[in-house]
Amino acid sequence: xxxxxxxxxxxxxxxxxxxxRIAIVGESGAGKSILGFSIVNLISKPGYIESGSIKxxxxxxxxxxLRQLQEVRGKRIAMIFQDPMMTLNPVLTxxxxxxxxxxxxxxxSYKDARNIAIEKLHNVQIASPEKRxxxxxxxxxxxxxQRVIIASVLLLNPDIIIxxxxxxxxxxxxxxxxxxxxxxICQDNGVALVLISHDLGVVSKVAERTLVMYAGHIVEEGxxxxxxxxxxxxxxxxxxxxxxxxxIPGQRLNQIQGSMPSLAERPSGCAFHPRCPYATQKxxxxxxxxxxxxxxxxxxxxxxxxxxxxxxxxxxxx
Amino acid sequence: xxxxxxxxxxxIPGSRWNxxxxxxxxxxxxxxxxxIFVFYCLIALLAPLVxxxxxxxxxxxxLMNSEIPPSWISGNSQFLLGTDAQGRDLLxxxxxxxxxxxxxxxxxxxxxVTLGICIGLVAGYLGGRIDNFLMRCADIQLSFSNMMVxxxxxxxxxxxxxxxxxxxxxxxxxxxxxxxxEWPLFARTIRASVLAExxxxxxxxxxxxxxxxxxxxxxxxxxxTLSPILVIFTVQIANAxxxxxxxxFLGLGMPATEPSLGSLxxxxxxxxxxxxxxxxxxPSITLIILILAMNLLGxxxxxxxxxxxxxx
Amino acid sequence: MxxxxxxxxxxxxxxxxxxxxxxxxxxxxxxDPVQQMVGMTVSPEERNQLRNELxxxxxxxxxxxxxxxxAVHGDLGTSYYYKEPALxxxxxxxxATLELAFxxxxxxxxxxxxxxxxxxxxxxxxLSRLLMLISSIGLSVPIFIVAILMVYIFSIELxxxxxxxxxxxxxxxxxxxxxxxxxxxxxxxxxxxxSLSIALMPIFVRLIRAEMMDxxxxxxxxxxxxxxLSARRIYFIHALKNTMLPVITVGGIQAGTLVAYxxxxxxxxxxxxxxxxxxxxxxxxxxxxxxxxxxVVGGIFVITNTFVDLIYGLFNxxxxxxxxxx
Numbered sequence: 001x002x003x004x005x006x007x008x009x010x011x012x013x014x015x016x017x018x019x020x021r022i023a024i025v026g027e028s029g030a031g032k033s034i035l036g037f038s039i040v041n042l043i044s045k046p047g048y049i050e051s052g053s054i055k056x057x058x059x060x061x062x063x064x065x066l067r068q069l070q071e072v073r074g075k076r077i078a079m080i081f082q083d084p085m086m087t088l089n090p091v092l093t094x095x096x097x098x099x100x101x102x103x104x105x106x107x108x109s110y111k112d113a114r115n116i117a118i119e120k121l122h123n124v125q126i127a128s129p130e131k132r133x134x135x136x137x138x139x140x141x142x143x144x145x146q147r148v149i150i151a152s153v154l155l156l157n158p159d160i161i162i163x164x165x166x167x168x169x170x171x172x173x174x175x176x177x178x179x180x181x182x183x184x185i186c187q188d189n190g191v192a193l194v195l196i197s198h199d200l201g202v203v204s205k206v207a208e209r210t211l212v213m214y215a216g217h218i219v220e221e222g223x224x225x226x227x228x229x230x231x232x233x234x235x236x237x238x239x240x241x242x243x244x245x246x247x248i249p250g251q252r253l254n255q256i257q258g259s260m261p262s263l264a265e266r267p268s269g270c271a272f273h274p275r276c277p278y279a280t281q282k283x284x285x286x287x288x289x290x291x292x293x294x295x296x297x298x299x300x301x302x303x304x305x306x307x308x309x310x311x312x313x314x315x316x317x318x
Numbered sequence: 319x320x321x322x323x324x325x326x327x328x329x330i331p332g333s334r335w336n337x338x339x340x341x342x343x344x345x346x347x348x349x350x351x352x353x354i355f356v357f358y359c360l361i362a363l364l365a366p367l368v369x370x371x372x373x374x375x376x377x378x379x380x381l382m383n384s385e386i387p388p389s390w391i392s393g394n395s396q397f398l399l400g401t402d403a404q405g406r407d408l409l410x411x412x413x414x415x416x417x418x419x420x421x422x423x424x425x426x427x428x429x430x431v432t433l434g435i436c437i438g439l440v441a442g443y444l445g446g447r448i449d450n451f452l453m454r455c456a457d458i459q460l461s462f463s464n465m466m467v468x469x470x471x472x473x474x475x476x477x478x479x480x481x482x483x484x485x486x487x488x489x490x491x492x493x494x495x496x497x498x499x500e501w502p503l504f505a506r507t508i509r510a511s512v513l514a515e516x517x518x519x520x521x522x523x524x525x526x527x528x529x530x531x532x533x534x535x536x537x538x539x540x541x542x543t544l545s546p547i548l549v550i551f552t553v554q555i556a557n558a559x560x561x562x563x564x565x566x567f568l569g570l571g572m573p574a575t576e577p578s579l580g581s582l583x584x585x586x587x588x589x590x591x592x593x594x595x596x597x598x599x600x601p602s603i604t605l606i607i608l609i610l611a612m613n614l615l616g617x618x619x620x621x622x623x624x625x626x627x628x629x630x
Numbered sequence: 631m632x633x634x635x636x637x638x639x640x641x642x643x644x645x646x647x648x649x650x651x652x653x654x655x656x657x658x659x660x661x662d663p664v665q666q667m668v669g670m671t672v673s674p675e676e677r678n679q680l681r682n683e684l685x686x687x688x689x690x691x692x693x694x695x696x697x698x699x700x701a702v703h704g705d706l707g708t709s710y711y712y713k714e715p716a717l718x719x720x721x722x723x724x725x726a727t728l729e730l731a732f733x734x735x736x737x738x739x740x741x742x743x744x745x746x747x748x749x750x751x752x753x754x755x756x757l758s759r760l761l762m763l764i765s766s767i768g769l770s771v772p773i774f775i776v777a778i779l780m781v782y783i784f785s786i787e788l789x790x791x792x793x794x795x796x797x798x799x800x801x802x803x804x805x806x807x808x809x810x811x812x813x814x815x816x817x818x819x820x821x822x823x824x825s826l827s828i829a830l831m832p833i834f835v836r837l838i839r840a841e842m843m844d845x846x847x848x849x850x851x852x853x854x855x856x857x858x859l860s861a862r863r864i865y866f867i868h869a870l871k872n873t874m875l876p877v878i879t880v881g882g883i884q885a886g887t888l889v890a891y892x893x894x895x896x897x898x899x900x901x902x903x904x905x906x907x908x909x910x911x912x913x914x915x916x917x918x919x920x921x922x923x924x925x926v927v928g929g930i931f932v933i934t935n936t937f938v939d940l941i942y943g944l945f946n947x948x949x950x951x952x953x954x955x956x
Contacts, residue, residue, distance in 0.1 A: 042855055044847070066861065074858030081856075086849035090948055091871045100867075101857045136947040152857070458645070461935065463886030466927075469893060473912040473920060474656055560772045564894060567774045568909060587778055587898070591786060599782075602775045610770040617766070 006263040008034045008047070010216045016160065021186055021193040023207030023224065025200055025239065029260045030213040032196045033082075036162045039194070040073050056159075075105045078153040080163040080182075084145035084170070088137035094148055095133035101155050120151040124181060143174035147181070154185060161186065162194045167202060179205055200239055204228050212236045215261055215271035222296020232298040234276045270301065278302045348618040354611035362417040369410040388596050402582075402597045403589055411577060412604055418578040419605070422492050423559035429497025430554060431547065434504020439535050441505065442512030453509070456502035464499035465561055471495050472570040485573040492571055496558050507550055511543035545623040549616055556612035563605055579605045638939070642932040649928035653921030654697045706925060707918030711911070716922035720904060724926070725806050726796055727892055727903035733810075733819060734826035735888075742831050743870075746838025750846065750873075751865055762839070765832035773829035773891050777898040780821050780828075791820045794900040822899040826891055830884065837880055842873045875946050882938035889927055 098117035121129035238256035563580030586598030749758040785793035797818035893905035911919035
C-alpha cells in the first residue's frame with residue numbers, strides 16, 4: 001500500500017467579521033468540514049495543515065501550541081457537530097459535560113457553574129433544565145441533544161461558533177426549530193457564525209454571506225440573497241437547480257451530471273470542468289482567478305469572458 | 319455506492335493466496351516468522367532423520383550420561399545440547415517433542431475448524447431458533463475457559479482409565495479435548511461472516527438461479543469467509559500448542575517416556591534447583607520461539623487481510 | 631433490576647446443574663465406596679446388602695437427586711485421603727487461592743491500565759513501541775514458563791524471594807488464614823502473584839490500547855477537544871471510562887482462564903490453595919474432593935460473572951440491567 005499526501009484544501013481564503021454569519025456550501029467531499037475543523041486545528045489524524053494562516057484578531061492559530069489552543073477552543077471559538085447522537089459522551093451526565101467546559105476555562109465554583117449551565121439550558125428552550133442536568137445523553141432525543149450541545153457552546157460566550165451540518169442528522173420538523181434557535185442566539189449575543197452545510201435552503205435562512213466550495217476550492221463568494229437569486233458559477237447554479245423547491249412537481253429532480261472527484265483524481269484546470277456544461281479548452285488547462293461579477297466574486301472563465309465581452313462592447317460604444 | 323454488477327459474481331478466492339504470499343515477502347518480520355514456522359514443521363517432519371540419536375533405541379537412555387551440560391559448557395561434543403536426567407540426548411528429545419507438540423496442535427485445530435465451520439454455517443445460514451440455541455451453547459462454552467474444561471476432562475479421564483492406560487491414549491485424548499473445547503471461536507467468526515455475506519447480491523443471485531442452500535453455503539459463502547478463519551487458525555495452533563504444553567506440565571498430558579515440549583519442561587523444572595537449568599530452559603526457549611512465530615504470523619495476517627485495522 | 635437478578639439466577643442454576651451432573655458422574659463412575667469402606671475380605675452378598683443400604687443400586691436419577699440434596703445442604707461427600715468432609719477441606723484452602731488471585735488482579739489493573747493508555751495516546755512514542763513489543767512477546771510466553779523464569783531468576787540466582795509455600799499466616803475471624811499482613815507471607819506471595827499477573831498482563835494491555843484508540847477516534851472525543859478541555863481530562867475522564875466497558879466484559883470472560891492459571895501457578899509454587907489441592911486429589915483419585923472442587927469453582931464462577939455484570943451496569947448508564955442479563 002502506497003502512502004501519498006493529498007491536499008484537501010487549496011488556496012482557500014476568507015475573512016469573518018465580528019457578529020457576521022457566513023455559510024460554507026458544497027457537496028460532500030468538497031472540503032467544507034475539513035475547513036471548519038482546521039480553524040481550531042482539530043483535523044483528524046494523520047491530516048495536518050501544511051501551509052497557510054488562520055488568524056483570530058491578529059493572533060495566529062496555526063502556530064499555537066496545545067495549551068494556547070485550549071484557551072481558544074470553547075472559549076473564543078466553539079463548535080457544533082453534525083450528529084448529536086455521537087457528540088455527547090454517553091457515560092457522563094449532561095450537567096457534568098456542561099460544567100467541565102466552564103470550569104476548565106474559568107475559576108468559577110461548581111455551584112455557580114451549575115447555575116450558569118442551567119440558565120443556558122433554559123435559554124435553548126429545554127424544559128425542566130434541573131432535571132435534564134442530571135440525566136445521561138441516551139435519555140434525551142436527538143433534537144434535545146442538539147439543544148444541549150448548543151447550550152454547551154454558549155456557556156463561555158464565544159466570539160465564533162462553527163456549526164458543521166448542525167441539522168443534517170435531525171428530523172425535518174426539528175431542523176427548522178434548531179436553525180431558528182441558532183439564528184436567534186447568534187443575533188442576541190452578537191456571535192459570529194460559520195455554518196457548514198450542503199443545503200442552500202438551510203443556508204438562505206441563516207447566513208448573510210455564502211461561500212460555495214468545490215473540490216477544495218472556493219468557487220463563488222457573495223451575499224447569500226444575491227447568490228441565491230442570481231447564481232454566477234455553473235456549479236452554484238447546479239446546486240440551486242438541484243433543490244426540490246426548484247423543480248416543477250411531477251418532473252425529475254435536476255441534478256448535476258457526474259460526481260465530485262476524489263482527492264486523488266482531481267482534474268487539472270478548473271476542477272469543475274468535467275461536469276460543467278459550458279466548459280471550454282481553457283477550463284481544462286488553467287486555474288481561474290477570482291473576479292467580481294457585480295453580484296459576487298466568482299472563479300470561472302465563462303463569467304470572466306462574459307464580463308470581458310461586456311466591457312469590450314462598452315468600449316466600442318464609447 | 320458499490321456498483322451492483324460487481325457484487326453479482328463473488329470474488330475469486332484463488333487470488334488471495336498470491337496476495338498473501340506477495341505481502342509476506344514484502345514484510346521482513348512476517349517473512350522471518352514464516353521461515354521459522356516452516357523450519358519447525360520441517361524438523362518435526364524429518365525428526366527421525368535429523369535427530370542424532372534414535373529415541374526408540376533402548377541404549378538411548380543411559381543414566382551414566384545423565385545431566386551433562388550443553389557442549390559449549392562441558393566441551394563434550396557428543397551431546398550438542400546436553401542430556402536430561404535420564405541421560406537422553408536433549409537435542410533428539412526436543413526434536414521429537416516438537417514433532418509431538420506440532421502434531422497435537424495442528425490436529426486439535428483441525429477438529430476445531432471442522433466443528434466450527436459446520437456449526438457456524440448452520441447457525442448463520444439457517445438463523446432463527448437453531449442459531450439462538452447454538453450461539454447460547456457457544457457463549458456458555460466460551461465463558462468457561464478452554465484450559466479449565468480441558469483440565470477437568472483430562473483429570474476425569476485419567477482417573478477413569480488409570481495412569482498406565484491413560485498414558486497410552488494420552489495423545490488422542492489431548493487432541494480430542496483441545497479440539498472439542500475451542501470450536502465456539504471459529505463458529506462465531508464464521509457465523510458473523512455468513513450473516514454479512516448473506517446480504518451480498520451474489521448470494522441472492524445464486525438463490526434466484528435455484529442453487530441449493532447446501533451448495534450456496536459451501537461453494538459460495540465459505541470461500542469468502544476464509545480470511546478470518548486463516549487468521550484464527552494460525553493463532554489457534556499456537557494456543558493449542560500452549561494448552562498441550564500446560565496440560566503436559568501439570569502431568570495430565572504426554573508421559574515422560576514419550577515427552578512433548580510441555581512434559582520436557584515439566585520434567586526439567588525439578589532439576590532446576592540442582593543447577594541443571596538447561597533441561598528446562600532449552601525446551602522452554604524452543605516452545606517460546608515457535609509460539610512467537612505463530613502469533614506474529616497471525617497478527618500480520620490480521621492486519622494484512624483487514625485493511626481497516628490500525629496501521630501504526 | 632429484579633428481572634436481571636432472576637435471569638442471572640436461572641442461568642446460574644442451569645450451569646450449576648450441569649456441573650453437579652458432571653461431578654456426580656465422577657463420583658458415581660470412579661471409585662467404589664463399598665470397596666473403600668470394607669476392603670477385600672467381605673463376601674459379595676454382604677457387599678450387595680451394603681450397596682442396597684447405601685442406595686447404590688437405585689437408578690441414576692434417584693441417586694443424583696440424593697446427591698443434589700446433599701450438595702444443597704453443603705454435603706459433598708467425604709475425602710478419601712483426608713477423611714474429612716470434602717467441602718471443609720476445600721474451603722480451608724479457599725483463602726490462599728483468593729488472596730493469590732486478588733493480588734494478581736490488583737497488579738494487572740494497576741499496571742495494565744496506564745500502559746495501555748500510554749500506548750494508545752502516544753502510539754509513535756518509543757516507550758509505547760517498546761511496550762507493544764514486550765506485550766507481543768509476553769503473549770507468546772506460556773504462564774508456566776513465566777513462573778519457571780521467576781523462580782530461576784529471583785529465587786535461585788538472586789535469592790530474593792522464596793519459591794514455594796505460603797509462609798507465615800495470620801488468622802482472622804477464626805477461619806481466614808491470611809498471608810497479607812506479615813512480611814513473610816507477603817514475600818511468599820510475591821513470585822506467584824507476579825507470575826500470574828504477568829501472564830494476564832499482555833492481553834489487557836493490548837485490549838485497553840485497542841479500545842482506547844477506537845474511543846479516541848469518536849465524535850464525542852473530538853467534541854471534547856473542541857470545548858478546550860485539558861488533555862488529561864479528555865484521556866482519563868472522557869476516554870478511559872468508555873474504554874473500560876469492553877475491558878470489563880473481557881475481564882469477566884477471562885475469569886475461567888484465571889482459575890486455570892491459578893492451578894498452574896499453585897502447582898509450580900506449591901501454593902497451598904485449591905488448585906494445588908485439586909491436582910493432588912486428581913493424582914490420588916480422591917473423587918469426592920475432585921467433584922467438590924468443581925462445584926466450588928462453578929459457584930465462584932457464577933458469582934464473579936454476576937459481579938462483573940453489576941460493575942458493567944454501574945459503569946455504563948445506557949445499559950438498563952433488566953435488558954442486559956444473558
